[in-house]
Amino acid sequence: MSIHRIRKHPDYVEGCFGCKASTVVVADGQIRAVAHKNERELNAYSDARKQGLQPRSTKMADTSRAIRVADRVGQPVRMG
Numbered sequence: 001m002s003i004h005r006i007r008k009h010p011d012y013v014e015g016c017f018g019c020k021a022s023t024v025v026v027a028d029g030q031i032r033a034v035a036h037k038n039e040r041e042l043n044a045y046s047d048a049r050k051q052g053l054q055p056r057s058t059k060m061a062d063t064s065r066a067i068r069v070a071d072r073v074g075q076p077v078r079m080g
Contacts, residue, residue: 052076 002022005012012019045058048066055066056079066079 054078 001010002018004018004022008018009016041058041060041063044060044063045055048055048063051067051070053063053066053070053076056062062079066077069077069079
């Protein structure tokens with residue numbers, strides 16, 4: 001039983017946000033996948049910054065775009 005139902009009311013109440021929220025389940029694999037993606041993006045961004053690049057954001061698309069432009073131009077480019 002959730003803490004909400006212990007503290008507020010023991011039975012499920014239709015329309016109660018706390019009761020509804022206590023039924024939400026997130027799979028561990030989903031959390032790991034999101035965390036892994038975020039870690040890859042941040043590592044790529046960090047590597048780009050070490051090379052003197054300034055991607056627009058930490059997203060992989062922006063980091064890749066900054067690397068491609070810098071390769072084409074031949075020098076670090078600020079994308080922001």
